[in-house]
Amino acid sequence: MSxxxxxxxxxxxxxxxxxxxxxxxxxxxxxLMVRLVPGDFASVMLGPRATxxxxxxxxxxxxxxxxxxxxLWLFVSRAVTGNFGQDVISHRPILxxxxxxxxxxxxxAFSALALALVAGIPLGVVAALRPGSWIDTILALLSISFITxxxxxxxxxxxxxxxxxxxxxPVAGAGDAGSPLDQLRHLILPSIAMALxxxxxxxxxxxxxxxxxxxxxxxxxxxxxxxxELRIVGIFAxxxxxxxxxxxxxxxxxxxxxxxxxxxxxxxxxGIGSLIFNSIxxxxxxxxxxxxxxxxxxxIIANLVVDLINAMLDPRIGKSLTARDG
Amino acid sequence: MSVRVRNLAVDYSVxxxxxxxxxxxxxDIPEGxxxxxxxESGSGKSTVAFALMGxxxxxxxxxxxxAEIHGRTYDLTxxxxxxxxxxxxxxxxxxxxxxxLNPVFTVGRHLLEVLRRRHPETDRKSRLAMAEDALAKVKxxxxxxxxxxxxxxxxxxxxxxxxxxxxxxxxPTLLIADEPTTALDVTVESQIMxxxxxxxxxxxxxxxxxxxxxxxxxxxxxxxxxxxxxxxLENGTVGAVQAHPGHPYTRMLLDCExxxxxxxxxxxxxxxxxxxxxxxxxxxxxPPGCIFNGRCDVSFEDCARIVPADYPVDDSRGHSAxxxxxxxxx
Amino acid sequence: xxxxxxxLRRICSERDGRLGLLFSVVVVLFALVGPLVSxxxxxxxxxxxxxxxxxxxxxxxDNIGRDLMARTSAGTRYALVLAxxxxxxxxxxxxxxxxxxxxxxxxYDRAVTAIxxxxxxxxxxxxxxxxxxxxxxxxxxxxLLITVVFIPQFGRMARARAQALRSQSFIEAERLLAVHPVxxxxxxxLPNVAGPVIVLASMNLPVVITFEASLSFLxxxxxxxxxSLGTLIKDGFVSINQSWWPTVSAAIVLAxxxxxxxxxxEALRRVIDPKTTGVR
Numbered sequence: 001m002s003x004x005x006x007x008x009x010x011x012x013x014x015x016x017x018x019x020x021x022x023x024x025x026x027x028x029x030x031x032l033m034v035r036l037v038p039g040d041f042a043s044v045m046l047g048p049r050a051t052x053x054x055x056x057x058x059x060x061x062x063x064x065x066x067x068x069x070x071x072l073w074l075f076v077s078r079a080v081t082g083n084f085g086q087d088v089i090s091h092r093p094i095l096x097x098x099x100x101x102x103x104x105x106x107x108x109a110f111s112a113l114a115l116a117l118v119a120g121i122p123l124g125v126v127a128a129l130r131p132g133s134w135i136d137t138i139l140a141l142l143s144i145s146f147i148t149x150x151x152x153x154x155x156x157x158x159x160x161x162x163x164x165x166x167x168x169x170p171v172a173g174a175g176d177a178g179s180p181l182d183q184l185r186h187l188i189l190p191s192i193a194m195a196l197x198x199x200x201x202x203x204x205x206x207x208x209x210x211x212x213x214x215x216x217x218x219x220x221x222x223x224x225x226x227x228x229e230l231r232i233v234g235i236f237a238x239x240x241x242x243x244x245x246x247x248x249x250x251x252x253x254x255x256x257x258x259x260x261x262x263x264x265x266x267x268x269x270x271g272i273g274s275l276i277f278n279s280i281x282x283x284x285x286x287x288x289x290x291x292x293x294x295x296x297x298x299x300i301i302a303n304l305v306v307d308l309i310n311a312m313l314d315p316r317i318g319k320s321l322t323a324r325d326g
Numbered sequence: 327m328s329v330r331v332r333n334l335a336v337d338y339s340v341x342x343x344x345x346x347x348x349x350x351x352x353x354d355i356p357e358g359x360x361x362x363x364x365x366e367s368g369s370g371k372s373t374v375a376f377a378l379m380g381x382x383x384x385x386x387x388x389x390x391x392x393a394e395i396h397g398r399t400y401d402l403t404x405x406x407x408x409x410x411x412x413x414x415x416x417x418x419x420x421x422x423x424x425x426x427l428n429p430v431f432t433v434g435r436h437l438l439e440v441l442r443r444r445h446p447e448t449d450r451k452s453r454l455a456m457a458e459d460a461l462a463k464v465k466x467x468x469x470x471x472x473x474x475x476x477x478x479x480x481x482x483x484x485x486x487x488x489x490x491x492x493x494x495x496x497x498p499t500l501l502i503a504d505e506p507t508t509a510l511d512v513t514v515e516s517q518i519m520x521x522x523x524x525x526x527x528x529x530x531x532x533x534x535x536x537x538x539x540x541x542x543x544x545x546x547x548x549x550x551x552x553x554x555x556x557x558x559l560e561n562g563t564v565g566a567v568q569a570h571p572g573h574p575y576t577r578m579l580l581d582c583e584x585x586x587x588x589x590x591x592x593x594x595x596x597x598x599x600x601x602x603x604x605x606x607x608x609x610x611x612x613p614p615g616c617i618f619n620g621r622c623d624v625s626f627e628d629c630a631r632i633v634p635a636d637y638p639v640d641d642s643r644g645h646s647a648x649x650x651x652x653x654x655x656x
Numbered sequence: 657x658x659x660x661x662x663x664l665r666r667i668c669s670e671r672d673g674r675l676g677l678l679f680s681v682v683v684v685l686f687a688l689v690g691p692l693v694s695x696x697x698x699x700x701x702x703x704x705x706x707x708x709x710x711x712x713x714x715x716x717x718d719n720i721g722r723d724l725m726a727r728t729s730a731g732t733r734y735a736l737v738l739a740x741x742x743x744x745x746x747x748x749x750x751x752x753x754x755x756x757x758x759x760x761x762x763x764y765d766r767a768v769t770a771i772x773x774x775x776x777x778x779x780x781x782x783x784x785x786x787x788x789x790x791x792x793x794x795x796x797x798x799x800l801l802i803t804v805v806f807i808p809q810f811g812r813m814a815r816a817r818a819q820a821l822r823s824q825s826f827i828e829a830e831r832l833l834a835v836h837p838v839x840x841x842x843x844x845x846l847p848n849v850a851g852p853v854i855v856l857a858s859m860n861l862p863v864v865i866t867f868e869a870s871l872s873f874l875x876x877x878x879x880x881x882x883x884s885l886g887t888l889i890k891d892g893f894v895s896i897n898q899s900w901w902p903t904v905s906a907a908i909v910l911a912x913x914x915x916x917x918x919x920x921x922e923a924l925r926r927v928i929d930p931k932t933t934g935v936r
Contacts, residue, residue, distance in 0.1 A: 022777045145915060255780075281875075
C-alpha cells in the first residue's frame with residue numbers, strides 16, 4: 001500500500017528537511033540584505049532615532065561588535081527560537097508585535113483562498129460542461145479580466161463603490177475585536193479584492209483540466225455503466241482535475257500574502273502587510289525582518305501542505321513521492 | 327431472449343467529407359451465446375460497439391439501425407436511445423484496462439458506482455458485500471484488500487478483471503467486449519477470456535466479442551460475423567464458417583491462421599502465412615459492386631458492378647455470406 | 657522580419673490574440689500620442705482643480721489643476737518603459753545564468769539552483785518591497801532590484817531546457833570534437849532557449865506592470881517628479897473624497913494595459929510554444 005502512515009511520515013520528514021534548509025537560506029538572505037545596506041549598520045537599523053544609548057543597545061543586542069559570521073549565527077539562532085529582540089520604538093518584543101497582526105492576515109488570505117475556490121471551481125465546471133457555448137465564452141472573458149485586473153485596481157474600485165457610493169460594508173479596519181460578526185463584515189471587501197484574480201485563475205484552470213480529464217478513457221467506462229453525466233463531471237472527473245489546481249494553491253497563498261500589503265493599506269487593516277509597510281516607512285528594519293521571515297515560513301509550509309493534499313488526492317503522486325525517498 | 331441488431335449504418339463527418347464507417351450491419355446473438363465480430367483495424371468493428379452503447383464520438387451519426395435487447399426495440403438513430411440501458415441491460419469491457427479505470431478512485435468505488443446504478447434499492451453494506459463477491463468471482467485474490475486499492479497498484483490483467491467484475495455486477499442482457507485482451511500479455515489472454523465466458527454463463531447474457539483475432543473467435547465464440555470495410559461479409563456458427571467459408575475474404579482470413587495485426591506475427595524467417603494483398607477501400611467513396619472486389623482472388627466481371635446481397639451458404643445453420651458466387655443459378 | 661509578420665498574422669487569427677493586440681496597441685498609442693493632443697502634464701492651473709472630464713480636459717484635472725490625460729499618458733509611458741526594461745534585463749540575465757548552470761553543472765549549478773530556490777521562497781511582491789525599502793528608490797536601483805525578483809523564473813526555465821539539450825547526441829558530438837563550450841552555447845543553447853524565454857517574458861510583462869504600479873502606489877516605486885500609473889493612482893487615492901476620477905482613470909488604463917499584455921502574451925505562447933500550458 002502506498003499510503004501507509006509510515007510512508008507519509010517519511011515523505012513529510014524528507015520534505016521538512018528541504019523546507020528547513022530553504023527557510024535557513026531565506027533567513028541568511030534576509031540577514032545579508034539588511035546587513036549589506038551601505039552605511040553604518042547601527043544607524044541604518046535605527047534610522048532617524050539613533051541616540052548614543054540606543055546605538056549602544058543595538059550594537060550589543062545584535063552583536064555588531066563581533067564579526068559577520070557570529071552576527072549571522074546570532075541572528076539565525078535567535079530567529080529559530082522566535083527571539084527577534086526588542087522593538088526600539090515600542091519597547092515590546094518584536095515577536096509579540098508580529099504575532100499580534102498575523103491572525104488578521106491569515107484570516108484575510110484564507111478567506112480569499114476559500115472564496116477563490118468556492119467561486120472558481122463551479123465556474124470552471126460550468127464552462128467545461130459546454131465548451132464553446134456562449135456561457136463558456138462569457139466565462140472565459142470574465143476569467144481573463146479577473147486575472148489581469150491588478151488587485152490594486154480591484155481594491156480601489158471596491159473601496160470607491162462602498163466608501164463613496166453605497167455604504168453597505170465597512171471599508172476600513174479589521175472590525176471590533178470582540179465581535180466576530182463585525183470582523184467578518186470587515187473581511188468581505190478586502191478578501192473579495194484579493195480573491196478576484198484567483199477566481200478567474202482557478203476557473204480557467206479547472207475548465208482546462210476538466211476538459212482534459214473528460215477525454216480520458218475511464219470517463220467512457222463510467223458512461224458505459226450508466227453513471228450520470230453530473231456525477232461523472234462533478235465527482236469522478238473533478239477530483240482528478242483538481243490535482244493541478246491544488247498544485248498551484250501554494251503559489252496562490254504566496255501571491256495572496258504578497259498582495260496583502262496593498263489590500264491592507266487600502267482597507268486600513270492591521271496585518272502583516274501593513275506592519276511591513278509601516279515598519280519600512282519608519283525604517284524599523286528588525287520588525288521588517290521578523291515579519292518577512294514569518295511570511296516566508298508560512299509560504300514554504302503552505303507549499304508543503306499543498307503537496308501533502310495532492311498526495312492524498314492522487315494516490316499515484318503519493319506513490320512516486322514515497323518511492324523517491326524510499 | 328436473443329439480441330438482434332438490424333441495418334446499422336454509421337457515418338463520420340471528417341474534414342473532407344463523410345466517411346461511411348458502417349453500412350447495413352445486421353446480426354443476432356442468442357441468449358447465452360458469444361458472437362465474435364472479427365475484422366482488421368479500420369473495418370468499423372469498434373464502431374458497432376459504440377453505436378450500440380450510444381458512446382460514439384461527436385462527429386459520428388447513426389444513419390440507420392435498430393437493436394432489440396431484452397424484448398424491446400431501440401431506434402439507434404435517436405441520440406441517447408440506449409442510455410437507459412447502460413449499466414443495466416448493457417455493459418462493456420474495454421480494450422485498454424490500463425486506462426479504463428479512474429486513477430484517483432479505488433477499485434471498490436468503481437464497483438460500488440455500478441451497483442448504485444444497478445441496485446439503487448440496496449444499502450451500502452450489501453453493496454460492499456456484492457462488490458467483494460464479484461471480485462472473488464473473477465478470481466481476484468483477497469477481495470477485501472483489492473477494494474481499497476487504486477488502479478495503479480494492479481497489473482493490466484487484474485484491472486481487466488475489475489472491469490469484468492463491473493460487468494458482472496451490472497448483470498446485462500448484452501455484454502460487449504471490445505478487444506478485451508489486445509492490450510494484455512498473451513499469457514493473460516486465456517484467463518481473461520475464461521472470465522468473460524464464466525460471466526456469460528453466470529448471468530446468461532449475450533456477448534458481442536469484438537476482435538481482430540480469428541484465433542480468439544474460433545477458440546471461444548459460438549458464432550462469427552466477419553466485418554470488412556464497414557460491411558458484414560459473412561455470418562454463421564463458428565463450426566459452419568470454419569468448415570465452409572462462404573466468402574473469399576473469410577477463406578483468406580482462415581488461411582492466414584494468425585491474428586490479422588501484423589505486429590503479432592512471430593519473427594521467423596520461414597513463416598508461410600499468406601498476407602492479403604491490397605488496402606481497405608476509401609470509406610468516403612464506396613467502390614461500386616462488391617466491397618472486397620479490389621482484393622479478391624476469385625472475382626469476375628459482375629463483382630465490379632453488382633452489390634452482392636446476403637446469400638445463404640447453409641440455411642439450416644443460419645450461415646450466409648455476401649458473395650456473388652453464392653447466387654443461386656437462375 | 658518575415659517571422660515577425662508570420663507571428664503577428666497567427667496572433668491575429670484568434671479572438672484573444674486580436675483583442676490582446678488591440679488593447680496593447682491602444683495603450684501604447686495612448687502613451688505616445690497623449691502629449692500631442694493634451695497640454696503639458698505638469699502645467700498647473702489652480703483655478704481648474706478637480707475638474708470632471710470635459711472637452712479641454714478629456715480625463716479631468718487633479719488636485720492642483722494638472723491635466724489628467726496628459727499625466728496619465730506620461731505615466732503610462734514611464735510605466736511601460738520601466739516594465740519592458742525590467743523584463744528585458746531579467747530575461748537576458750536569467751537565461752544566461754540558467755544556460756550556464758545547465759551546461760556547466762556541478763557545484764556552480766547547485767549554488768545557482770539553491771539561490772533561485774531561496775529567492776523563490778519569498779512571495780515576489782514582499783521581496784521586491786523589502787529590497788526597495790532597503791536599497792532605495794532611484795529608477796536604476798528600482799529596475800535592478802525588481803530584476804532580481806524575476807531572474808530566477810527565467811533562470812530555472814533556461815536551465816531546464818539547457819539540461820534537456822545537454823544530453824542530446826549532436827551536442828555530445830560537438831563536445832567530443834572539442835568545440836569551445838561558449839561556441840556550443842551560442843550555437844545551440846541560445847536559439848533553443850530563445851522561444852520559451854520570449855514567451856515567459858511576454859507573460860511576465862503584465863506581472864511587472866502590476867508590480868511597478870503596486871510598489872509605486874505604496875510609495876516605494878517611481879518618485880516625483882516622475883510619475884507612473886502607480887503614483888497617479890496613489891495621488892488620486894489620497895484625495896479620493898474630493899474626486900474619484902483621477903484614481904479611476906489611471907486604474908482603468910492600468911487594467912487595460914495588463915489585460916492587453918496578458919492576452920497578447922498568451923496568444924504569443926500558443927503560437928511559439930504550443931506544447932506548454934499555464935494560464936498566467
